[in-house]
Amino acid sequence: MDRGHVIWIVLLSVIPAGRPAAGGICASCHPNATCSSLPDGSAQACTCMYGFIGNGRTFCQDKDECQIGGRKICGPQAACHNTVGSYACTCMGGFSPSNRRTSFTPNDGTYCQDIDECRRHPGVCGGGARCVNLEGDFECHCLLGYRAHSASDRFQPLRDKGSCKVVDCGPPPTGEAVRVLSTNGTTYGSVVLMGCKNGFLWKRGDNSSTCGPDGTWSRPAPLCQEIQCGEPLSKPHARMLWDNGTRVGSVLHYQCEEGYRPSASRQSPSTNRSVCGEDGQWEESDLRCEELSCGTPPTLPGTNRMWDGRSSAGSEVLYVCSASYYPESGQRSALSTCSETGEWGHVFLNCRARCGPAPSLAHAEVIWYNSSVAVHRCVDGYRSSRGGRVSVCGNAGQWQKATLKCTDVKPAVNDLRVFNEKCLQWRAEKNDVDKEIYKVVFRGTRDYQGAFRHERLQLLHSGDNLVEVCLSLLPATNYTISVIAVSTRFTANITTNTSLQVPQAPLVLYRELDAPPATLRLWRSAHTLDAISVYQVVVVPLDGTVVFDCRSRGSPGSSQGGPPSGQYITGQFPLGHMNDTEMIFTVGDGRFHGGFFNVPLKRGTSYYVILRVVSHWKEAFNSSCVLWAKVTGTSYIMRVSSLWAAGFVGGLLLVVLLGYSYIWFLKRRESRLNSQ
Helix, strand or coil: CCHHHHHHHHHHHCCCCCCCHHHHHHHCCCCCEEEEECCCCCCEEEEECCCEEECCCCCEEECCHHHHCHHHHHCCCEEEEEECCEEEEEECCCEEECCCCCCECHHHCCCEEECCHHHHCCCCCCCCEEEEEECCEEEEEECCCEEEECCCCEECHHHHCCEEEECECCCCCCCCCEEEEEECCCECCCEEEEEECCCEEEEECCCEEEECCCCCECCCCCEEEECECCCCCCCCCEEEEECCCCECCCEEEEEECCCEEECCCCCCCCEEEEEECCCCCECCCCCCEEECCCCCCCCCCCEEEEECCCCCCCCEEEEEECCCEEECCCCCEEEEEECCCCCECCCCCCEEECCCCCCCCCCEEEEEECCCEEEEEECCCEEEEECCCEEEECCCCCEECCCCEEEECCCCEEEEEEECCCEEEEEECCCCCCCEEEEEEEEEEECCEEEEEEEEEEEEEECCCEEEEECCCCCCCEEEEEEEECCCCEEEEEEEECCCCCCCCCEECCEEECCCCEEEEEECCCCCCHHHEEEEEEEEECCCEEEEECCCCCCCECCCCCCCCCCEEEEEEEHHHCCCCEEEEEECCCCEECCEECCCCCCCCCEEEEEEEEEEECCEEEEEEEEEEEECCCCCEEEEECCCCCCCCCCCCCCHHHHHHHHHHHHHHHHHHHHC
16 A cells, blocks of 8 residues: 555544534645545545645645656656656756757656757867767867867867867978978978989989878988089199189189289189089189280370380389470379289379460450360350360470350340230340240249248240240239340349239029028138138118129128118128138128127018128228128119229119129029039
8 A cells, every 4th residue: 555545544534423524624634735525425535736745634745756766757868856846857968858948847758869069069179170979978089180289189179178280290301401492381281392402412312291190291301412523623824722612612713823814815804713513513714824924015195215125024114204295293204014914004194295375265264274274264245155165285285275256145135024914025135046945933922921922933935036925923912023044044133013803702602581590601712812801791681772882992881789771791701711611601690700790680671692702902902792692571672883993983883684684693603503
């Protein structure tokens, strides 16, 4: 009888006789127990639930199913884990449940199956290794040409921290006489080609070796034997300069003995060399030594020669200046000796004939003179047209006069003047040249721009009698201009001041706005007049017929408070302080700009916004205007006038037709810019 039946009997024995079983027994059951009736229906009993053991009333404790053994209850390669009223099974390392969950109970047929780590984690063994799956584990085997590193030949990389590294055979097998011809590395499978060094010959062995899987080279280095040339041959009347070396590359020098020199058929020095070659033979030397003789000593002009007729090495000859000659260096005699090379030594004796004072040439002067040479040049007012400048004292004591011809010089540039501010004109005197080359150099400065310099050089070729050239001069600049005629080095100078031109108007995007404020933009590029130029933003209320004089020196009024009654400047910007190429300005923002108050625009009133560019220095003044925007309130007529004549007083009134024509022109320019 098992434990459950025993408990069942005990529970029956404690039921009081004649007492109803239904109410009292079930109310006394343990929370982990159930109440059930006996098979014959005579009574009820408390029974512990599955996974618990006890009397069903006073206690029901957890049953540890794992006590009977995890292998029995969960199967092989699994561990049992007791839980309250039940248990769970988990697979050991290297195994996974067949139901693909973390835990299971074997009553549904789940079991632990082996994990194939090699398939699940390709490359887990690293390069040069092969993965082998085991029951519940795996191991790595190194491939051919690789060795296990920091582990045994078979290792588990996560546990042993091992890896497979390629076999390296190290430096190729070479020796003192062997050199590497080529190699593709030192690892497994690498091949090295070897040969004998210079001065050695192959004796035996192979010239290639391969790195094997055991980390050694397959073949040793070949055997190379040193080349020897032996004793060299001697030559008649020559001695050998030699260190007794007989290896390849050893050098032997032959030198003719004293009193002998190389034969005249050879163009070679007194020594000749022979080299031990790679064939084990000394190179053949073609040196032939013959008895030395300097022959008859040379004759020097203006000298007497004293010689005893001998021409062997060491013989001497004495040279002395003749009576009608003088030594140029102060030494009257010099000695020459027959050298071992078969040549008379060089004599440093220069005897000159006496020619007297330097000759004179027409319209020329002597600038340098000694007893044998005179150098001439043309005097001031004359120039050299042809001929040489040097006179030479001849051997016969006569001057060979220079052929220099000097002609009078006329000014090459005459009546130099400036016209149209940027152009030059002059009358040309070409002084016997068909076409003159002129250098036109101009240098410009500005009083209002201390660091400003404008310097240029312009070359001009001209054969005209009246020459004109126009230069790239900048406005409002003081220039000094030089015209140089190259053939005569004649220079003419002139100064001029360029006027202040109409400043360049910026590129604006014309806009028509329905109501203030008006945010506008323009694009500008740096200009040479930026230092004395400003942008003025002028607001013109459209109240009847409006007159605006762009060229007027008087500035439109400005406002410090309420809206002005007429046209006014609402902002001023010095161009010299503007670095950006784009400018954005909001008309009527209520701020000061360059000392002018940007008065808010009145709603219900129409305005024209004009951008005025003003360039001003001392008495010079110029300006240009461009219509920038129209802020619409009611329809008015506006006319912009540019007064180009300095003596024209008053304003030029533009009728409505001209005003709209100007707006049409600006819109067309905007359209062209947008299309670009």
